[in-house]
Amino acid sequence: MAIKSKPRAGKKPPTKSSTEMIFGPEVYGHGYTGVPNIMVRAQARLGLAPVQFNILVQLLSYYYDPAKPPFPTKRELRNRMKIADSTLKKHLKELETAGLIDRVQRVTAEGDYGSNVYRLDGLIRKLRQLAPEFDQEREDRVERKRIVETPKGRRSVR
Template sequence: MKITAKTTSGKPNAAAKSSAPTEKPASKAAPIKPPAPIGAPAKPEGDAVAKPKRKDRWPESVMKLGYAQMPSILFWGQNKLELKPDEFNVLLQLVSHWWIKDQNPYLSKETIGRRMGKSARMVQRHLTTLENKGLIKRVERYKVHQGQDSNGYELEGLVKKLKEIAPDFEKATDLNKRRRAKAETK
């Protein structure tokens, strides 16, 4: 590839050869800003507040398999609910299958155990602990003329407990807002 370079006088220099492409003259447009780091929220132009979109965080190949809607207080309140990590994981498995308010999730202990890498017996122990803490209630289910099916799990106890601890988090959120506002005005 033959490229002629220009001399300082602006005339072409036929003797100069280069394999690199020549640079275009700089335009008078605004400078190009480097992209934000991965995971950083996009900064909106002007006073507009950019609402992050799910597709900006999760690729379509992940989201097409489905997703679960969970309240943040469930994560924040794990310690207040006195949940050990495996108990919390079992609870998340149940909540992730609770799509309609009046229809209890009904995962089998074997399914939960397989997902967690635990035995069905260990899952059963965690379910018993969650039931003793008042977070879930097992509901026996039966197939017509075929015997017992996997249990269903009522989650009203969890909802009630989250409502009870919500004021603590509302106070903390309010205090944080005031601290932020105070810091912004100094």
């Protein structure tokens, strides 16, 4: 039986994130992957096929530290996605050609080839370029809501 500790006087108990509240601690406790909403909403504008989007999400799931780009093996990626080696290679090449990822071959201390390091700088740069458009869309949406919700006699001209 677990013993619950009482919060100390004057200290608030830690609040749960909305993600933890939605999925529950048993799921949230295994971690989560940060996928920017701009990437989700601009999938078509970025020219991402569903498999390519999935590859990027898989790579993001390995990206814990900004100083250490992800370096999963192709086998790990294929197994997670249940796709053929040729499918993975084709889409990685297309992501690289589109400037969204850069692959750098790792070499082990023994001189053997290791897994690729996947640099996502191109993806990050493109998402940052799209951010002002999404900022404007949000501002326009807030303004339209304000106008619709304000009685006509009280609307001020801006």
